[in-house]
Amino acid sequence: RNPWRVHQCPWRWLPGRLLARGILQASGQIYISPDSLTGLKGFRTILILENATEDAREYSWHRGTNGTADNFIVSYKPPSHSWQTGPMYSGRENVTKMGDLTIRRSELNDTGNYTMRVDTGNGTQTATGWLEVQAYRLRTAPDIWANASSLVEDMDSVAAICYTNATNVKWYVDYVQVSSNDRMTISPDLKTLVIHRVSRYDRTLHCAIESIPEILQRSEIISLTVNYGPDSVWLSTSPDIFKGVLSAKIGSQVMMECSATSKPSPRYQWIHNGSLLSFSEASVTLPSLTLEQTGRYRCVVGNPVTQLTMYREFQIQQQPQHIPVVNKGFYISGAKVVWLIVFTVLGGVYVCGILIYALVSHFSTRCLAKSPWLRT
Template identity: 70%
Template sequence: MDPSRPRCRPWRKLVLLASLLACGIHQAFGQIFINPDSLIGVKGFRTVLVLENATQDAQEYSWHRGAEDTVENMIVSYKPPSNSWLSGPMFSGRENVTKLGDLVIRRSAFNDTGNYTVRVDTGNETQRATGWLEIQELESNPEIWANTSSVVEDVDSVAAICYTNATNVRWYVDYTLVSSNDRMTISPDLKTLIIHRVTRRDRELYCEIDTIMEIPRRSEILSLTVAYGPDEVLLSTSPSTFKGVLSAKIGSQVDMACTAFSVPSPKYHWSHNGSLLSFSDASITLPSLAWEQMGRYRCIVDNPVTQLTMYREFQIQTPRNIPVVVNRGFYISGAKVVWLIVMIVLGSLYICGILIYGLISNLSIRVNAHVMTIMQRNKKSKAIAAAPPTAPSTPSDKGHAFPADRLDYW
């Protein structure tokens, strides 16, 4: 406990315990009592002593300082019928009675600690209740400490401790409430946080507690410097690089630049055909490209804290002959063009040969058929000529006539 906070004497604790027990008894028999939760106040804040079980037909609510309700120790009273207030000898200008009979003390001070008695007059009876008010100082902000403030991502761990007397402690990492998981561990008393593998998002740590009246109190923000990277090296050139090749003419200007994300800022190195150059900047400019400057270049990026190194490399060469473009996105060389033409010609000759063969075959079939027809006709004619003459038939009917030539024959 904070030494500056006033401590309760043993007899005061006994009075508070007695008032809590009396509250249960009074509530059971319909007696008025002061809510125990309202008997704790905070210095500098408003304190409200809540009256419970008060009847609606009360004629007067009277609050007194001490265990007696005498006129000499009256603070203030309120009469609902006339809606009027009356201050007493113990009134300090900070007290007031609400229409429900509660006592309000503004800007509570340590000397407000003590017994308070309320008297309720209903006309038919008078009830009294006494409670001990304890004014405490608001818990100070917790303090935070860590074993280190500079770490390497995915390598180092951090242990932070929240110094406070409170039992309800919450931890925030990068302004987000956290709990124990596979990467973080919070101790059973909630006052220690261990981050096993720190990431670049774990930049701010602080702890928070709830004090009296649930007023949150926050520690200072502990900033971590997390070293990380480089994750990737980005290369930009002019002329542009295609598939690791930069085509440039002799005498032209060539610009090369590297970019990498890293904390702290990375260091840059350049090499040409395996030999380290004297450049230590992220960019290089070759104002007039020479033959000896052709070859393979490498941009090397390293972080001295994380001890990570990455690089990108490319080749500078003169432009090659532009190939024959056949279609968009497709080209063939001259030798392939000749080979393609020869194949087309041979294919055409082969097709023409097949067509000619078909025509000749068809014509031959037709000629043979015609010759066979003529031969059959000649053969039939010869057979008719070689046959003997046939005797005419005897007419069986007088009405039939014979041709003239046949008459001469007969």
């Protein structure tokens, strides 16, 4: 194995990427992370190059501890964005733009030393690491069972059981991993999930186990049918409704339509002045409005599964007939207006003079009647 390897580093497994924490090299020196890597047969393996300079001219990977032409696998040249393969290339290797070596569908014979050469223009740096590919038998995928698949939102609950001997069970609702919360509970052994109040967004259920950390084996997917609604009823008409009233002319066309959010699709009923109409569609058209068709309308929307019903009401009334107003006024020219104002003013002065004269005469007569010397 790699002669400069000091100890077995702890590794971690990632889906499609199997890597470990390696030994840090001196500052400025490239190294392969990790220095000792364990991969799995059939999975992708990545040998990560660390501490490489940004101005590298070529990254080349080789089998063994020497970077010779005979054991050359594949290389990548950043300036020209070109790849070149060598005699050890199997068709499954590739070099990333960061200089990492990826091996697709790793095989047992991929085990061995790997050497990286970096051409910086001012010289060449090398690093060697060890890869061991192992065969691993995965556990049997778990089975799953649920006590119901057709439910009503916010009313029904569902319980599911994951049948497996594994202890690291994960639960997924609508493909999102879940944990116990105020709406659902996972048992202490992780094998039972109970959703106390199902939601319309709880569309699927499945469980999974980790035979290898972060590599999941999933159960079959249980599809849930969650019935809901109607949430609300929207009403659209032509002509438009204003403050609950639709005004239309007798003989004109009137269109009415209801819509609602519901699963399954809702049923529609129309009521006119308290009487059930024969219409059972979401939209109704009155081609020629009659006086008998005016009055109060109600659109009733019901869900046969959730047993919920909602409605909207409005009034159809006859549009009032507008009587045209005939202007019978007369027209006066500008000059006549001036003379009219003058005569009006003069007439007012004349009338005021007469009133003043009458008042003065009246008071004068009374004073003379009361004077004693006039009586004798």
